[in-house]
Amino acid sequence: MKRNLLIGLAVLVTSIGCRKDDLNVADLNTNPFDADYAGPAIFEKVAERTVPYEIDSVIYQRLEVDVRVNTSGLPTSGGYGVRYRAQHWSSGVNVPPADLADGLFTLSVLDVTPGLNYCVEVRLTNGGGAGGGNTLCATAE
Secondary structure: OHHHHHHHHHHHHHHHHOOOOOOOHHHOOOOOOOOOOOOOOOEEEEEEEEEEEEEOOEEEEEEEEEEEEOHHHOOOOOOOEEEEEEOOOOOOEEEOHHHHOOOEEEEEEOOOOOOOEEEEEEEEEEOOEEEEEEEEEEEOO
């Protein structure tokens, strides 16, 4: 009788102790360093302007966009980078870490046409991988 009671108790404890809630992978999207991040916007456009620049005596226009990083969801120790790419217009650009010290940086889109809208994909980086981000758009003047 004692043996049956112990076996029953062991089976009960094992079945209760091994019960785990199912993990819904689709809900794991709150880490800003994950590419499928779905939380609040990480980057916010603060200001935009179009400025001239010269190459070989030819004047071109550059769109500059001042961007603020929402650091509330990031580790307090820093340790993040930023990479951006103007859609259909340029290759990726890494923002130097020194430019991120205060959570503000300026991105540039070269050789723009006044009146056209340009969108830039901005993403967090950490150790070489691209994480979450959002798209910012601005119009060249």
